[in-house]
Amino acid sequence: MERREFLVGTSAFLAAMALKNKAFAVDESYPIIDIHQHTDYMGRTNDQLVNHQLKMGVSKTILLPSGSPVNYGSTHYGYSNGLQAKATGNExxxxxxxxxxxxxxFGANEVPDVPNAANEIEKYxxxxxxxxxxxxxxxxxxxxxxxRTYQIAQEYNVPILMHWQYNMYNRGFERFHKMLSKYHKVTFIGHSQTWWGNVDKNLTNQNILYPQxxxxxxxxxxxxxxxxxxxFADISAGSGLKFLLRDEDYAKGFLNRFQDKILFGSDCYDPDATGPTCHGSNLIAAIRRLAPSVDISRKILYGNASKLFKITV
Structure with missing residues (x-):
C-alpha cells in the first residue's frame, strides 16, 4: 500500500536523504505548486495541513478528495474508502x-460505479x-x-489524476494506451507505484511495488x-521519491527529458513538514538537487502546473 509499505523499514533511509538534501530544502526564488494533497490525511488536522504546506514553501495546493464511503468491489468492500488513507471527500x-x-x-471525485457518480463529480x-x-x-x-469519468474530464476540459497500483487500483496499465488514444483531448496524470516502477524496462514482476x-x-x-x-507524471509520495533516489544518474536524465511533463505533488501526511518521513520536503529537495538546471526545477515545482491548471501565484 502506497503509504504504509513505503514507511516500513525506510525511516533510516529517509533520514539520511533528509540530511543530504537539507541545504536545498528552502528556496524562495520561485513559488511552488503542490498538485497532490488530501484533507484529514491519516488523521492529520486541516490546521496542520495548512501549516505543513506553509513550512514546505508551497504557494498553491490542490486538494484531492476521496469518493463516498461505500461497500463496493471498487472500494475493496470498504477497505479503500477514503483513498485508503482516511482522506475526506468533496465537501x-x-x-x-x-x-x-x-x-x-480543489478537485472533484466519486467512486465511478456508484449510481450518482457523474452528478457528484459534475457538481464540484x-x-x-x-x-x-x-x-x-x-x-x-x-x-x-x-x-464515463474520462468523458466528463473531456466535457469540462480538466485533467484526471490516476493512482496506478498493480492488482489493486486502475487495473490494466498495459492497455492504457488505448484510452490515451481514444480520449486524446483529455490530460491524464499518472501517479503511484506501478506508474513509477514501470519507467524501468526490466521490471518484469509487477508485484514489486518499490523496485530498487x-x-x-x-x-x-x-x-x-x-x-x-x-x-503527465505526478512525482509525489514514496513512489516518486524512491524513483528519484534509486538511480540518481538516470533520474537526472529523466527530469531533463520530461521537464515539460513532470508535476510536483507531495501526497504527504507528515504533520509538520520537518521530519525525515515528510515526502514533500524530501521531494522538493531531491528535485532541486537532481534537476539539471534551475529552469528545469522551476518547471517541475511550479511552471508546468501553472500552465496545466492555469494557476498564477
Missing part, C-alpha cells in the same frame, strides 16, 4: 479551499474544481465506469510519456 476539500482561496484549489466541477481525482479505485482502467537498483530505460511509463501528448 471538505471545497470548504477548505473556500476558507483559504489564496492557498488552496461546476463549483470550480480544477481536476478529477485522485482516481484510486479497484476497476479496470478501460471499464465503462472509468470511461539501476533503471533500464524503455519501460511502459517512459513509452507513454514519449508517445502520447496527453499524459
Amino acid at each position: 471538505v476539500c471545497y470548504a477548505l479551499a473556500q476558507k483559504y482561496p489564496d492557498r488552496f484549489l 466541477l461546476k463549483l470550480g474544481a480544477c481536476v478529477i481525482g485522485e482516481s484510486k479505485f479497484n476497476l479496470e482502467c478501460d471499464s465503462p465506469e472509468m470511461q 537498483g539501476k533503471v533500464t530505460d524503455g519501460g511502459l511509463t517512459t513509452k507513454y510519456l514519449n508517445d502520447y501528448h496527453n499524459i
